[in-house]
Amino acid sequence: MTLPSLSLVDSDPAELAVDAIVIGLHSQPDQGGALLPAAGAESIAAAFDGKLTSTLALLGATGAPGEVTKLATLGTISAPLIVAVGLGDEPSGSAPDRETLRRGTGAAVRALAGSPAVALALPLPDDEDAPTVLRAVLEGALLGSYRFAGYKTKPQKGRRDPVAALQISIADAGDEAATAELRRAEVVARSVRLARDWVNMPPNELRPANLADLVTAAATEVGLEVEVLDFEQLKAGGYGGIVAVGQGSEAPPRLVKLTYTPEGVAEPKRVALVGKGITFDTGGVSIKPAAGMWEMKSDMAGAAAVAAALLAIAQLKPGVAVSGYLAIAENMPSGSAYRPGDVITMFNGKRVEVFNTDAEGRMVLGDAMARACADGTDYLFEASTLTGGQVISLGKRISGLMGSDEATALVETAGATVGEPAWRMPLPDDVRKGMESEIADICQTNANLDRAGHMLQGGVFLREFVSEGVEWAHIDIAGPSYHTGEATGYWTKGGTGVPIRTLLQIVDDLA
Secondary structure, three states: OOOOEEEEEOOOHHHOOOOEEEEEEEEEHHHOOEEEEOOOOHHHHHHOOOOHHHHHHHOOOOOOOOOEEEEEOOOOOOOOEEEEEEEEEOOOOOOOOHHHHHHHHHHHHHHOOOOOEEEEEOOOOOOOOHHHHHHHHHHHHHHHOOOOOOOOOOOOOOOOOOOOEEEEEOOOOOOHHHHHHHHHHHHHHHHHHHHHHHHHOOOOOOOHHHHHHHHHHHHHHOOOEEEEEOHHHHHHHOOHHHHHHHOOOOOOOEEEEEEEOOOOOOOOOEEEEEEEEEEEEOOOOOOOOOOOHHHHHHOOHHHHHHHHHHHHHHHHOOOOEEEEEEEEEEEOOOOOOOOOOOEEEOOOOOEEEOOOOOOOHHHHHHHHHHHHHHHOOOEEEEEEOOOHHHHHHHOOOOEEEEEOHHHHHHHHHHHHHHOOOEEEOOOOHHHHHOOOOOOOOEEOOOOOOOOOOHHHHHHHHHHOOOOOOOEEEEEEOOOOOEEOOOOEOOEOOEEOOOOHHHHHHHHHHHO
């Protein structure tokens, strides 16, 4: 799906020749719930001669975050339609919360599907916060307008095309910082939307070789260095975890490495991003229940996020050296599948006793993380749809986070900045003790198949494959990576692209 075109305008929003204009709307609890137009809508409110908020209230508007109310202007301003999006209580500072703006903008732009040209007259402060607030608005608009093209043979009745052109009203359309934010938003949104497309593809269309080929083509186009290891090379290279998981499928596994090297930076910080790329997870011999198994097409969301982050990094060109490792396989039951009871020798030489073939993600990630450390890195950030325990513990919006102090702090800060929250969890000694094996170095799960601390078991296992001195973080995105409900904010049904923007913010912070 084509990205909406973006432009900055500094003329009067009431005079813009567009199909619709989006304004913000605040509630005022201390004024009995009275409504207040957000900054940016002053001229539009004036055109309604003081009756804008009372009319919106008659239509049911309350100013609640993300609420969308449409109002025909009847010639009062140039645009025939106003869309007022709720931004919550009147802010104490110069602008609403960034995530509230991001979600509200996404909801408003999505509600305007069918409108070719839309203007956004939303609150943008004229101070040092202006670029980050503008970034939130731009990201919300571009991500909220996403729609997966799908495979229907006939057009859906009543389905309207997403907004094609967006004009963003700001104080100075020629401002260099604002222009830079616009270009950045386009790069980031294209990458997130591509990752969403990959996650939303059906598993028969996206088997390991297909995903590796799609990533290679996209990476080559933006100038990344690409290395792809096939099944025979993985066996020869000692990648026992990836080989074990992938050997049950007729579609062999792959390991894809993407490398970005900054120009003109002497001894840059080195960052490794690792992603789980299980293109479909049946559970293998330890097969999953049939109910909901179709969602396991999204089990490659971590790899999609890492690949998309590298694509954006190649275009944004930060002064940090970044490598991405995608551990790609299909976990299938067959006569050649790995079994409970197998002992697998991993890339770093550790031997793992397998108890549950449905805990395959940690097997492929262990190899990829060990390879990243062997190549040399200062920081390692790994993203994976690893455990159902994450969803049970933290729900569908907050990622589970484990690792070393500095790396997890970077993830927490970045996630809070971009609206992709993560919550740090412990790595207790007693969990590691419960994973002792009588015949190998470690059990793949708790030796009693006890699901207590299930999410923590994943983090404890992955820690075994991080070299000493490397700052590392494991981000469990089992819930946040895939949205199953109705569209909300800038999330549409299906893949979300979490945690691409977190990874990009981490790289920015390190740079």
